[in-house]
Amino acid sequence: MASFVFKVIRNAFGIAEHVAPGLCGRAAFELFCRTPNPRSLTAGEQRAVDQAARFMAEARRHCLTTRKGRITVFDFKPQGGTRPLGTILVLHGWRSRTEYMKSVIEGFRDAGYRVVSLDLPGHGQSSGRRLNMALAVDAVRVAGEWFGPFAAVAGHSFGGAVAVNAAVGAVAGIPPLATARLVLISAPSSMPAIFEDFGRFLNLGPRSQLAVAAEVERVTGRRLEDFVGSVQLATVPIPALVIHAPDDREVSADDAKAFARAGDHVRLFWARGLGHRRILFDPEVVSEAVGFVTARPRLARVN
Numbered sequence: 001m002a003s004f005v006f007k008v009i010r011n012a013f014g015i016a017e018h019v020a021p022g023l024c025g026r027a028a029f030e031l032f033c034r035t036p037n038p039r040s041l042t043a044g045e046q047r048a049v050d051q052a053a054r055f056m057a058e059a060r061r062h063c064l065t066t067r068k069g070r071i072t073v074f075d076f077k078p079q080g081g082t083r084p085l086g087t088i089l090v091l092h093g094w095r096s097r098t099e100y101m102k103s104v105i106e107g108f109r110d111a112g113y114r115v116v117s118l119d120l121p122g123h124g125q126s127s128g129r130r131l132n133m134a135l136a137v138d139a140v141r142v143a144g145e146w147f148g149p150f151a152a153v154a155g156h157s158f159g160g161a162v163a164v165n166a167a168v169g170a171v172a173g174i175p176p177l178a179t180a181r182l183v184l185i186s187a188p189s190s191m192p193a194i195f196e197d198f199g200r201f202l203n204l205g206p207r208s209q210l211a212v213a214a215e216v217e218r219v220t221g222r223r224l225e226d227f228v229g230s231v232q233l234a235t236v237p238i239p240a241l242v243i244h245a246p247d248d249r250e251v252s253a254d255d256a257k258a259f260a261r262a263g264d265h266v267r268l269f270w271a272r273g274l275g276h277r278r279i280l281f282d283p284e285v286v287s288e289a290v291g292f293v294t295a296r297p298r299l300a301r302v303n
Contacts (some may be wrong), residue, residue, distance in 0.1 A: 010203040017204050023055025025211020027149055028202055030250045032195070032212075033130045035122030036095050053101035056108075059117075061125075064142050072125035074098050075147070076105055076115040084114035086151030087181070088293070089143060092117070094131070097124030100280065100283030104154055104185075107286035111294060113134040116147045120159070131192065133227065134164055134220045135191075141174050142165040149178035152293045154279055157251060160187025164229045172221025182240040183289045184229075186248055189255040191216075191227035229255075235264035240266045241292040250276040267292070 016024035041049065059074035078084045088108045090101050098105075098117040105115045119126040121135045128135075140162060144150070155163035163184065169176035188194060195216070199209045213224040220227075233240060244256035260268040269288050271279050279285055 010202070013208065014205065015204045017208050021205065022206035022211045022214075024204065024208040025213075026215055028204055028208060029212050029215035030130075031202070032198055033132045033135075035129050035131050038097070038123055038125075045222060049097075052102050055102055056099060062146070064146060066121070066135070066138050066142050068128070068135055068138065069121055070127040071118050071121060071142065073116060073118045073143055075124055076109055076113055076117070077153050078112045079109045082112055085112040085294075086180075087114045087116055087147055087149075089140070089147070089150045089153045089163075090117040091114055091136075091140070091153065091155035091159030092120065092123065093155075093159045095123070096156070096159075099124075100277075101156065103281045103283075103286055104156075104289065107156075107290045108293070111290045113151065113293075116143060116150075118143050120162070132219060133162065133216075136162040137166045139176055140177055144177045150180070152181040152183055153177065153179045154183035154185065154289060155187060156185045157187060157276065159207070160184035161189075161191070161229060163187075164232055164240075167228065167238055168232045170220070170222060170227060170232060176236075179238065182238055183243070183292060184240060184259065185243045185285070185289070186245065186251050186279055187229070187242070187255065187259070188251045189229040191259045192224050195224060206271055209298050225278040230258040230262045233266055237263060237265040239292075241289065242266060242268045243271055243279065243288060244268070245271045245274040245276065245279050247273060248276045248279075251253070 013024055059076045062073040064071050064073055088104055092101050097119050101117055105117055108115050120131055121139055122128045122131040136244050153163040163182050166177040167179055216224040242259045244253055246253045260266055271285050274282050
């Protein structure tokens with residue numbers, strides 16, 4: 001049944017290319033922004049949330065207002081009650097939430113940092129059922145106003161792309177986020193490439209794809225082609241650590257290589273054999289991230 005519905009949707013978008021490409025592009029963009037119901041968890045997702053319950057209870061919870069809704073931010077003190085070395089902002093990826101970033105958060109807490117982690121719009125305990133780069137960067141803006149400046153922003157997958165765009169001020173009307181460093185775990189570099197793949201998935205034609213790009217510009221105030229992380233980092237030399245698995249099937253290792261070519265301020269660590277999600281729970285990955293922020297990196301450069 002699902003396969004049949006998918007074929008119908010693809011056929012509808014293919015026909016709309018010739019009849020109403022503008023409407024088709026707007027509909028495709030809205031579909032792209034639609035987030036899964038955060039209350040409808042798979043058995044594995046529910047298990048991860050349940051296992052992190054005690055950990056989450058250690059955080060102070062804040063409900064903050066953005067331009068379009070409400071976000072929930074979790075504030076973790078350093079382990080041992082010591083005076084924090086600084087504050088780290090942690091950002092999860094698409095169809096994720098703070099609970100899944102537990103190992104990363106614990107690593108920075110153990111090193112003496114205060115950690116602030118937010119559930120992005122449409123995820124976890126934040127409101128809404130939509131997420132795009134403008135909504136995400138605005139959420140980060142609010143977190144920065146309350147808890148910044150940050151010693152580093154650590155983001156996984158889409159959260160890594162958000163970290164870059166927030167740090168460089170990519171969304172019109174939102175100033176750059178104050179952060180000393182970036183840690184990008186399994187992060188995509190090119191938003192145009194993501195939308196191109198999404199367009200192929202939906203069977204969008206060229207005029208509909210242009211309409212999608214117009215929606216991105218309407219929402220963000222920037223052209224779609226401006227959202228290329230490797231180019232953004234090349235123009236704003238914030239020290240960045242890129243951590244990626246060569247076997248990542250969701251975000252190509254080519255994205256990590258592109259980031260690494262942005263300049264000498266970007267370093268690359270290959271987390272071999274860890275895929276897209278297991279990478280978050282690997283002790284060596286956490287150690288590399290913490291070591292980079294505390295200026296004790298042990299890094300493998302791209303050849």
